[in-house]
Amino acid sequence: MGCTPSMLLDHKSRRRDSTGSQEAALAKVAPTPVCNKAVQAAKAPRASLESDGFSIQLSSKKDSYVSQMGNNFATQLHIKRISGSSSGSPGARAGRRSSLALTPEDEPLVDVANRSPPPAHIPNAMLYTPPEPLELLCVFPERASRVCAAACSAVARAGGEARSVRSARDALDALRRDSEAKLPHVIVVDARQPQTLDAPLLARAIRGTKNTQHIILIAIVKKSAYLKDDFVVLPYLDAGFNRVMVETLSATAWCAEVLQCRAAGASARAQVAAVAALAAAVDRCRDLVAVTDDQQRILLANKSWCRVLGWRGDEGPRPLSETAGGEAMRQASSGARDWEAPVTLRRRAAPDPILLPCRGAAIGLTKSTSHIVFVCEQTHAVETERGRGSLHSIRRGSLDVRSVASDGLRRTSLAKLQGLPLEAPITKVISLLSAATEGAPPSTVACIERAVDMLRTSELYSPQMRDDPKMRVEDPVATDLIGALLSQGPTNTLSSRRSSNDSTVVRSQTNRTNIKHKTTGQLRELLDTALSWDFEIFRLEDMTRGRPLAHLGLALMGGRFDICAALECDERTLLHWLTIIETNYHSGNTYHNSTHAADVLQAVAYFLEKDRLKSVLEPLEAAAALLAAAAHDVDHPGTSSAFLCNARHPLAVLYNDVSVLESHHAALTFKITLNDNRVNIFKNLDRDTYKQVRHNVIDMILATEMTKHFEHLAKFVNVFYAKSSGSKEDNMHTDEPLALDTTALSLPENVILVKRMMIKCADVSNASRPQKFAFEWARRIAEEYFLQTDEEKAKDLPVVMPMFDRATCSIPRSQIGFIDYIIIDMMEAWAAFIDMPELVNHARSNHARWRELDEAGVSTLADVWRALGHSSIHGQLQAAQPTAEE
Ligand SMILES: Nc1ncnc2c1ncn2[C@@H]1O[C@@H]2COP(=O)(O)O[C@H]2[C@H]1O
Numbered sequence: 032m033g034c035t036p037s038m039l040l041d042h043k044s045r046r047r048d049s050t051g052s053q054e055a056a057l058a059k060v061a062p063t064p065v066c067n068k069a070v071q072a073a074k075a076p077r078a079s080l081e082s083d084g085f086s087i088q089l090s091s092k093k094d095s096y097v098s099q100m101g102n103n104f105a106t107q108l109h110i111k112r113i114s115g116s117s118s119g120s121p122g123a124r125a126g127r128r129s130s131l132a133l134t135p136e137d138e139p140l141v142d143v144a145n146r147s148p149p150p151a152h153i154p155n156a157m158l159y160t161p162p163e164p165l166e167l168l169c170v171f172p173e174r175a176s177r178v179c180a181a182a183c184s185a186v187a188r189a190g191g192e193a194r195s196v197r198s199a200r201d202a203l204d205a206l207r208r209d210s211e212a213k214l215p216h217v218i219v220v221d222a223r224q225p226q227t228l229d230a231p232l233l234a235r236a237i238r239g240t241k242n243t244q245h246i247i248l249i250a251i252v253k254k255s256a257y258l259k260d261d262f263v264v265l266p267y268l269d270a271g272f273n274r275v276m277v278e279t280l281s282a283t284a285w286c287a288e289v290l291q292c293r294a295a296g297a298s299a300r301a302q303v304a305a306v307a308a309l310a311a312a313v314d315r316c317r318d319l320v321a322v323t324d325d326q327q328r329i330l331l332a333n334k335s336w337c338r339v340l341g342w343r344g345d346e347g348p349r350p351l352s353e354t355a356g357g358e359a360m361r362q363a364s365s366g367a368r369d370w371e372a373p374v375t376l377r378r379r380a381a382p383d384p385i386l387l388p389c390r391g392a393a394i395g396l397t398k399s400t401s402h403i404v405f406v407c408e409q410t411h412a413v414e415t416e417r418g419r420g421s422l423h424s425i426r427r428g429s430l431d432v433r434s435v436a437s438d439g440l441r442r443t444s445l446a447k448l449q450g451l452p453l454e455a456p457i458t459k460v461i462s463l464l465s466a467a468t469e470g471a472p473p474s475t476v477a478c479i480e481r482a483v484d485m486l487r488t489s490e491l492y493s494p495q496m497r498d499d500p501k502m503r504v505e506d507p508v509a510t511d512l513i514g515a516l517l518s519q520g521p522t523n524t525l526s527s528r529r530s531s532n533d534s535t536v537v538r539s540q541t542n543r544t545n546i547k548h549k550t551t552g553q554l555r556e557l558l559d560t561a562l563s564w565d566f567e568i569f570r571l572e573d574m575t576r577g578r579p580l581a582h583l584g585l586a587l588m589g590g591r592f593d594i595c596a597a598l599e600c601d602e603r604t605l606l607h608w609l610t611i612i613e614t615n616y617h618s619g620n621t622y623h624n625s626t627h628a629a630d631v632l633q634a635v636a637y638f639l640e641k642d643r644l645k646s647v648l649e650p651l652e653a654a655a656a657l658l659a660a661a662a663h664d665v666d667h668p669g670t671s672s673a674f675l676c677n678a679r680h681p682l683a684v685l686y687n688d689v690s691v692l693e694s695h696h697a698a699l700t701f702k703i704t705l706n707d708n709r710v711n712i713f714k715n716l717d718r719d720t721y722k723q724v725r726h727n728v729i730d731m732i733l734a735t736e737m738t739k740h741f742e743h744l745a746k747f748v749n750v751f752y753a754k755s756s757g758s759k760e761d762n763m764h765t766d767e768p769l770a771l772d773t774t775a776l777s778l779p780e781n782v783i784l785v786k787r788m789m790i791k792c793a794d795v796s797n798a799s800r801p802q803k804f805a806f807e808w809a810r811r812i813a814e815e816y817f818l819q820t821d822e823e824k825a826k827d828l829p830v831v832m833p834m835f836d837r838a839t840c841s842i843p844r845s846q847i848g849f850i851d852y853i854i855i856d857m858m859e860a861w862a863a864f865i866d867m868p869e870l871v872n873h874a875r876s877n878h879a880r881w882r883e884l885d886e887a888g889v890s891t892l893a894d895v896w897r898a899l900g901h902s903s904i905h906g907q908l909q910a911a912q913p914t915a916e917e
Pocket residue numbers: 512516664735737794795797798808809812845846849
């Protein structure tokens with residue numbers, strides 16, 4: 032402990048020690064104009080003095096050599112309040128607010144009750160020690176001192192043991208050599224021959240030795256000296272003696288003294304033991320505890336206090352104000368009995384103070400306060416840092432007091448908040464990072480501090496364009512596309528351009544030809560290849576006359592994955608579900624139609640075949656992933672959420688401009704499904720299973736929102752690549768290979784990240800497909816963007832992606848930007864996770880081809896297809912393939 036329990040026991044005597052004189056001691060006890068008079072009064076025995084409302088009485092126990100046991104004051108100083116007006120001036124009384132000056136009558140009762148310290152309650156059981164035979168040590172320089180012999184024989188008669196030594200050195204040796212159990216209860220020191228034995232010096236040395244607080248020290252003085260001066264005892268008491276006794280050879284006198292010493296000794300030992308026990312308890316507290324004297328000088332500081340504030344273990348009493356500030360200090364000074372208020376504590380190794388909730392209490396055995404207890408709650412954040420043993424670390428980790436306004440209310444509520452057992456993981460991360468700065472080189476500290484500053488923002492996952500020369504695509508097309516993908520809300524409105532549907536109205540299936548789910552031989556052959564990465568999706572689109580989803584869905588969901596078993600539904604219901612979902616895709620959209628849904632479904636199915644996912648996902652989770660993929664863009668209007676917001680479309684209004692399309696896709700999926708028993712693939716699931724599947728489907732559909740792209744990617748990377756050297760996000764931007772760590776898969780929350788990543792990658796997997804597919808998808812999305820721009824211009828709406836104008840837009844550049852900013856990082860992370868390098872290989876090779884085209888001056892859609900030697904890949908495919916009906 033910084034300050035020890037022994038300081039608690041004798042802080043009053045230390046006060047005297049520091050002044051070196053009784054006058055100074057008295058002056059300190061009464062630090063008012065009255066004190067000088069008190070000193071004079073002390074010199075004039077039995078003087079009583081009244082002034083300015085005070086009565087000071089000094090009484091000297093001259094007639095008894097036995098002063099009060101266990102009390103270092105042979106002379107007792109009483110400072111009384113005078114309640115009447117007879118002796119104090121009214122002005123003086125009215126003007127003072129100190130606890131000494133104010134009379135109890137001047138204050139409201141409640142206030143008085145709260146200001147007088149509670150009687151310190153020490154349970155009686157704590158103060159009991161079993162009686163022991165008395166151990167006496169006599170220190171008498173004279174070889175055959177008769178006084179010494181009288182004392183020893185009295186101890187023997189009382190059933191105790193006595194020994195004697197002749198010098199101060201021998202006495203101290205005996206104390207230091209003996210184990211604690213053998214320390215004497217009483218030490219009698221011959222103070223009659225100062226030239227041979229300096230008794231006060233020896234007493235100080237004894238009191239400076241460990242565990243001697245309970246030893247009763249008796250100084251033997253000559254009768255002549257004793258009777259000469261009223262204050263003869265004071266230097267002895269100041270030096271640490273408990274009692275001053277006149278030399279005597281009387282066996283009776285010695286016997287009485289010895290018996291009193293045994294009783295007093297037992298009581299003193301019990302008190303010390305009780306204080307030691309309480310100090311040990313305080314030391315084991317998590318909270319920061321300090322006990323001060325009535326002048327707020329710290330007498331005891333527990334281990335938490337020392338550790339958190341950077342105190343050494345051996346510091347003497349010091350003013351609390353050097354370390355603490357705030358409302359708590361004001362409360363403590365007000366004399367309140369019990370209070371709760373925030374305290375700011377300065378730490379030695381950190382510039383920023385910490386703000387902690389603090390409870391305090393004034394303690395006193397009498398009406399006046401002897402001790403003040405401060406218990407500062409160790410908040411979780413401080414404790415986390417403590418775990419790192421870093422004081423330095425606390426600087427950034429927990430509480431930023433500088434940001435706290437000076438008004439007390441805010442500080443109080445902040446302190447209360449910090450007292451709550453709540454802590455966000457980010458707080459722990461900041462604490463750990465801050466701890467890592469300890470002892471680190473300045474450059475590392477600077478890096479960590481910058482990282483911590485970034486972590487402190489609430490926009491953790493908001494992407495910022497990287498300042499990477501390699502990546503600096505100062506291409507307005509790429510900037511336009513990425514900017515539009517990553518931002519949501521009104522930029523700067525649902526088009527009925529290709530659909531006049533109220534999107535929340537389930538489309539009737541009747542306006543479509545019922546699908547033939549009897550597949551032709553060629554279609555069967557094609558569907559047999561549904562689990563290859565170069566699956567001919569556009570051929571399927573053509574063969575099924577724009578209904579690829581139902582056919583592929585039935586083949587994959589009903590066939591290979593048998594989700595009917597997991598969902599406990601029949602294949603017919605699944606077919607109906609697929610059909611109605613497909614019906615609710617807009618066939619007029621060039622990109623966001625059911626072919627895109629089928630493509631994403633095919634990608635998810637392909638991923639699910641990978642060993643990593645097979646081992647991680649339950650059949651029901653796989654089923655949910657396939658359902659989510661099939662439905663993830665249902666009723667997509669062919670325009671972006673930003674467009675809907677700008678157009679003040681009912682969906683944007685319904686979803687408050689937040690995740691408009693994804694919310695709609697997820698909600699409509701369930702509306703369609705639950706609307707009709709014939710399509711309700713969930714109808715046989717029990718409540719909990721339904722809940723689980725629903726949660727999974729919704730979560731995955733919402734994960735396709737591109738504004739959250741970097742959030743999902745960063746979380747995935749941080750979890751599954753966290754253990755390689757350096758930040759994985761940084762690694763992603765270098766050519767260093769990623770080091771995969773899949774141990775985190777044991778946590779369900781991390782499996783969620785995997786499912787999100789899976790559908791995200793599937794959603795934009797077109798850029799990682801073989802070139803002929805990737806280029807067709809690029810054409811389709813560009814066409815859809817162009818149509819949106821056309822509509823925005825026609826309706827005088829803000830143009831979300833002005834660069835996507837069919838007359839001027841460079842398709843190669845838009846694809847280069849898309850791959851650079853969205854695809855590569857994500858595919859690298861996912862490819863490594865599921866062991867599918869072709870994802871990255873295709874993306875890179877597509878990127879290279881787009882670059883070639885760009886460098887060749889190819890720009891518009893028409894240019895691209897001309898350069899590729901045909902008007903459209905899809906057109907080429909269409910011409911070559913038979914349809915499903917053939
Ligand atoms: N090849 C591509 N080029 C440019 N943008 C794309 C490409 N593929 C997908 N996207 C965009 O990425 C988005 C992913 O979510 P959506 O399907 O809602 O809408 C998609 C398009 O806006």
